[in-house]
Amino acid sequence: MPAAPLPAYLTSGAYSRAHHAFLVKIHGAVSDHEEDEVIADQVKQAIGVLSTKGQSTVSRMCRFLFKHLAEPFINQSKIAETLIILLHCQSIRHDISTDFAFALLPALGLAEAGKTIYERRIGYLYLSECLPRGHELQLMLINTIRKDLSVPSTTQEILLALHTIVNLPSSDLEPAVTPLLTSKSLLRHENSAVRERTIEALRILHLSTTDSLSMSRTIGPRSFPLDMRRISRLLEQEDDPNVLRALIDLIRYLIKLGVHRIKDETERMFLVEQVVATTADGTGHLTAVRCLRTILGRSPGDGAKKLVFDWLDETLSEMRVESDKGMFFEICRLSASLAPIPSTLNGHIIRILTETLVPSSSTSVPRPNDHMFVLRCLTDLPTAMWAESLGESEMGIIMEGLNHPDATVRKQTLRLLFRLSPELTYQSFSNHLEALRTSADLSLPLNYSNDDPEAKLCAAQEETALRALEAANVVYDLTGGPRLALDWVESVEEVLIALEEARDEPHRRAVWEQGVRSALDTIEKSPSEFQTAIAEHLGLIEQSSSTLDVIRSSVLAQYAHLSEDKTAAVLSALLKDIDNANVSVQELLILACLVLCGKLSPGSRHESLKILSRVLRQMRGSRYILKRCKQILRIIDEDQIDEVVLSGANTVSTLFSRDLDLVKILVAPGRSPASSCTQCFTTQTIQRIVVCRSVPER
Template sequence: MSGVLEKTLSGLVHSVFGASSSGSGGVARQGAAALPGLKNVSLGLIHFVEKLQAAQRISKQEEEHCVERESREWVKLLSSPGVSGAVVADVLCRALVVAARGYSLPSLHIHAIKLTQSTNIHQKKIGYLFVSQSLGPGSELTLLLVNTIQRDLAAPNALHVAASLASLPTVLTPDLTPSVILALTHCLAHQQVYIRRRAAAMVGVAAVRCGQELQELAGDQVPHLLHLLTDQDPAVALAAVSSLAKVFKMCSQKAALQDQLGRSASHLLVQSLNGALPKDYQVNALPAPFVQIQMLRVLQQLSSKEWQVPGEVLEAVQQVLGQPWGGKEMALYAVLLECVFTVTALPHHDELTLSVLRVVLGFLKSSNVDLKYVGLKALANVFSVLEEALTPGHLEAVLDCLYHSDQNLQAKTLKLLCSMANVYNYQAVCTTLLEFSGRIKDEVTQKVIIGELATIIGQQCQDAAWCVGIVSPVVLAKPDPDRRLVDALIQVMERGFQNDQSSQECMEGSQELLLKVFSYDSLPEAFVILVASVLNLHYGKDPRQVSKYFTDTFLERLKDTSLRESDMAVFQCLKNIGLNDESVCPEILSYLGPYAASGSCDVALQQKASEICRWLTNPKLSLQIIQRQEDILNQRMPLDLTLSFLDSYVVESLENGAAPYKPFTDAPSHTTQDGPDAQWGSGTTAATTSTGSEDAHSSSSISLTFTSHGSNLLPNRGSIMSSSSMVVPSRRVWSTTGRIRQASEGEDLNRSRCDPTAPQEGLVTTLLRAGEEEDEDEVTEGSVELADEAQEDQGEAEQDKIPDSRSQLTQALLAGLGMARIK
């Protein structure tokens, strides 16, 4: 399209002004001045370009002002009645110059579309040129071009047909293609060679734009394109082969077409190699290199794994690879590179594979840096396909590129090495990267290498012992190691501990790593994460084998480190140490105390520290909970929704003064205790109630002290207390669906008490249900309260008849808390 634009601009003076194109600028200005209506517009195209360049030299802002002023004059001029086509063509030529500088003029689009309907061929070409340069596919204004293009494609004047074909890429969309495809088909049999070639190329464009949506419509063009394969002009045959390959790829044609196109492409490829094409296709002494590239790309489009490649195709590709090597003709190397891509796309063939490897090795060993780039690109493309066929010579050539003085070549080689790494050669690649990183002094390059090394180790490494031995010196070499490499090392050790065969070797290697890390006086953040992760792996494998020296040293070095929310491994390690060694629990709680204090740090960090403190407050119970969770997950025991295994803990907590959990309320007299004291039991509240014993058949007054302990029956949402005593909430904030126990469930509760066949409930569930009864008793008023009392009396009468299944201890506790009535 740039050639058409150049020819159009060079002939503007003659086509629009009627003057010779070889005349001076004064002649052009005289011709422009002769046109009516151009008094307020720059005189002549040449004068306008000079004015625009002068404004550009001043500043970019001055250029924008110049374009803005001129565009306003253009719109005003073209909107006037009776404007001629010559004036419109002159304005559009100037607008093309402005559009080439990046300025959009959408107000002129409609005038360009009108100009395409002109009978003057020069004005029509300018209109089509402006439309093709300014409008994109799918634009709404292209609908206005359909009728004009249909008429011009069927016009007897070949120039009109050529002008309309040049604008087809702008119009061809899935919606508009059916409207022009018939006229385009007639152009395939046109007498002019240019029109046949251009029409054949447009069929390929239509196949790519429409794809499966117009599969049958594009498939109907196959016979017409096949007829063009025998055209006397090679340009038409080349365009037909390329379009047929696009139709085959996009529209899923039959396999017979695949073989026919392969033979045609190989035939044209051999003709270009033998110099049978016109001399216009040659580049210096190389016969038709661009035709060779075009046909090789056609073979790539036709290729598939199931394709039985014809012998003609294999012979033609082998001839391309056998061209004489050497010289300064870069077009030859471009052909060879494209041939490498073609062989990679074709099904495997031994002879072609050997030839490709020789070509790639020649690129890598070339003294020209540009050809080394080409060799690296070719090797990256064929490595996934020809990995097993590579020789040590290829690796040596790659290493030569790695140690080349050109930094860009080094970066390209590093990228190639990283992409070549897999589960089989990752050790050699990692060793090479580490050796190269030790030789260079550029810190930026070293960071890039360490990042790539961490990626390879994390994704490909399967030998944990090797990884610890090769990576640990790199990690320990710097006081602040790269976190990415540390994370990759941890990831590999996790895989090693999971493998029974390598777990013992990984255990020994990790212990040696810990000894080396603890030899430092202080541990940076990356080392703290590494030690915590390794200790977690040891605890997960066998807690009994964890050395006391490691845990004590870690706790001692941890005192000088500040924790963050992302240090999940450290929190887990502290939890494991405390649960397996109760003697260090006070030390861990003292360390986490400032983090768990309200307002001392981030909320997420405070919550995590508080959670670990709760775990370590009662290590024995925590271990029971963890063991129960593992048994349930491994289906060694059924799920106990009543949490009956916590009965002894609840009884012990109540005897020590713990308060039962109460939900949130909106009573203004209630306050919420904050801070660690409220969570771990510093605040106490006293209440005196009465209790009864079914065994002694007597009652006595017992004073109970309720303590706001951190080990509540349910997860602590805040302890709701009054200033002097424990008060049952009078109103709930929760909705009916969010309450622990609904009022309508009273009958079900009494029924479950009276049913001797009902399953045994845990003490936690019993306390919660009883607390709900008490709440419901206090929130009722008037007749509702009377009805509830009558219902409770009925339930008590039924309880007198049927023996209660709960234990005497539970009955006594519930009676003492005022949460149940015992006869």
């Protein structure tokens, strides 16, 4: 007779029957709203089980906790079960308004006095995940942690406490537990997991309590509880690979942070020998390479360099890059910091890069991940180490990355070629621009499947324009400062105007959303002086397009920190362009003009507002744009520019740069700007301006 099947909750991975029942309800919900109802019902049940009234003061918490410890009237396994369900609720809920603080005190009681190690682990887990920083219960948790770190605690109890320290470090916790963490009973505990976690806890506590004041040049880095001599002694006595990695990470952390300064080459050589010795069993190479790069610094001695070169040569001769990409990447970074390197070591690096770039299989093109990996390694290495060592086939594959369908590979290829020769990157920009103008050799997006000729041509034009912008971002480096701002603006202007002229008539005046997003993301990541220079140049461009008008409006509203004369000149240029602009972006230009007027002094502002009012009154267009003009005129006529525009300028500019709902609507050719979505966006925009002070209807 066949055995009866096991109950469903035993094979589901659930903690208990109640947890399984909750999961069944959640998986059976057909909407987010229904899931939230299931969660809300579960929270009500949890409140009834945990019943923690009176958590408002520490005294009541103590009385409640004492009652739980002395006379537990609630089954602790039921508390553990409830906490597991609440953790699940918090991870999947959509409505975040529910406060789960009612479960913190029972969780602390379970961590303190659970009957089994499993129950205590659940209490600690809930606190690690849910206890807010600086919560008043944290002081009570410290006592529990101290008790578990003290002898005669079991290994499991110690690990629970150490795990909580790593997840909930605080300035109050550090002085309370540091004497215990630096004791021999933990640093030389028989269990390797305890030793490893103790080292991690010391590092995390030091990192979490290191503030900017203690790290200033005047005061210097804050001291670490263990000095380098004791750490070196622990390193010599340790044989577990995981603990060795933790100690090497600690050495790297202390040197990198400046807590420990290497006194001379003798100490540097000693540390290098110790780190290299930890890899004798064939493990820990990645951690060792990272630590060696920190130890060697900028000007290591010849003895330390030779020792590292010999070790790297031996390591690379046996390396299989398929499983050690992370370590090889770190070796490339270390080799770059030690350049020039021996020819044998350079040969190993080139061999591995070549094998990865030109696979031995029938396919001649590497996988995208392998391609990107090689590009990253080459970018970190000095060009002299590989430019003349790579063969024609390898360089050909690298050049093919310029037309790779993956944008990440394209951008990394552009950066690499720019380091090799800036002319190569500029030539890529020119090729894309020429393809856009002639509609020849256009590029299609990855996985494009639409066979409609018109849609296919439009997608190819936009993809080619996007690749031209990618090349321009590399040619005119964002960190180059204001001197490159004009060149970058001119390149963007060339691309957008070429795209508009290449499009068919129905699409010609449409806004290219992806181009707007790309340009604004580039500007947002650039230095502030670059942003101001771009705003000035964009404001004074002579030829524009619908997409460029959207970019101009956004940038001028957010980044135009110009002098009075330059602001007036930019404002004058915008006012001239409003009439000729696409009707769908006229509103953005008008709002940009309003923001610029608000940045002028009262004396200069009067004349500009007068011109803006005249332009708005003479505006001809749809009822929608006329309504917006009327609202702006009302603000000007009521002389509310100071309290409205100046107080809400940041809000307006944020709408310009962040909210592209309007652009999404405008991408579709022939769509009226008075459509519901556009009207919703522009209504919100105007309301943000006038909300500071209501204006009565006339």
